[in-house]
Amino acid sequence: KEIDKSRSLKLMLGLLATVMIFHILVIVQIIPYEIVWAGKLQSIDDMYAFESMSILVNSFLITVLLLKGNFFKHRIPGKYINGIIWFFICLFALNTIGNLFAKTIFEKVVFTPLTLISVFLLWDIVRVKSDKTTS
Numbered sequence: 672k673e674i675d676k677s678r679s680l681k682l683m684l685g686l687l688a689t690v691m692i693f694h695i696l697v698i699v700q701i702i703p704y705e706i707v708w709a710g711k712l713q714s715i716d717d718m719y720a721f722e723s724m725s726i727l728v729n730s731f732l733i734t735v736l737l738l739k740g741n742f743f744k745h746r747i748p749g750k751y752i753n754g755i756i757w758f759f760i761c762l763f764a765l766n767t768i769g770n771l772f773a774k775t776i777f778e779k780v781v782f783t784p785l786t787l788i789s790v791f792l793l794w795d796i797v798r799v800k801s802d803k804t805t806s
Contacts, residue, residue, distance in 0.1 A: 710774030
């Protein structure tokens with residue numbers, strides 16, 4: 672049975688909120704920064720820059736999904752919102768491949784499935800379902 676768009680949207684928003692909390696925990700150094708970004712961060716300054724960018728990008732995607740779900744009034748055409756979501760589908764697909772080659776097991780085991788799940792949830796949110804009936 673297909674997951675409806677509303678459920679996929681809510682699941683994706685929940686996943687992004689969880690990821691945001693994770694990145695905040697990295698910034699406040701509760702989670703060690705050595706286990707993120709494929710183990711390539713060389714300093715605290717690198718961590719702040721990369722984690723801040725990640726939070727910004729995730730905040731942008733949350734905003735786009737809230738627009739897609741009509742959680743607040745807007746005049747942005749659906750084709751632009753869908754275009755941004757398709758961009759994120761491609762980004763998460765590439766990120767899934769990148770996570771497979773990460774230096775840390777944590778990224779391979781945790782973030783690879785999360786980014787792959789994100790691809791499928793976003794695809795479900797953006798795809799057009801046809802209502803063709805056969806007679």
